[in-house]
Amino acid sequence: MNTVLTSAGLLVCSNVFMTFAWYAHLKELNNKPWLLAALVSWGVALFEYLLQVPANRIGYTALSVGQLKIMQEVIALSVFVPFSVYYLKEPLKLDYLWAGLCLLGAVFFIFRAKFN
Template sequence: MKSLITIGLLILSNAFMTLAWYGHLKFKEMKWSQSLGLISIILISWGIALFEYLLQVPANRIGFKEYGGPFSLVQLKVIQEVITLTVFVVFSLLFFKNETFRINHLIGFVFLVLAVYFIFKK
């Protein structure tokens, strides 16, 4: 159960992180944001990223072995990276229609999934 909670929180956390890091690149298409300066954009992104931290920190504490969770620190990091890339690919394909997902991206992603396999292999 702790592993599912950890992974769920990491997915939600990464959704906010991706929105904070890359969502502002779409702001130019929104009328309300066209006159905002860089500092305003940074502050908005920080506000979004706050939700990432509110989910990321509990995910790591719940999932970490030393707090009774099922994952080692290395396992948590590798899970995090694969989730980050998965969320990013979905986000970029949905919100940035001019981006493409090519075969070399797929091959790289397969290698990352293999990294998860080897990290968890005993």
């Protein structure tokens, strides 16, 4: 399988765990002590790291660190927006579109040498 696709797939899965680790406690553990929320989040984040570390190691065989980082940010926003709208019931804002367009610009600039 293509190393970039493998890396991207692992990063998508990693970002699902990361998003839940970072933000789900705002809904699920809102009235609990912050220490409990932190411990639960760390437990969830362990699975994120178990996917993120191999994703970056695999991706680094075909991409630069900058390319990996920009790919990660695009994936993070792609996971975060549906999570915030559907799970946290946050309103969908045009700011997400503008942020996405800025990231597309970043993708263009960081990957343009690969396409020339």
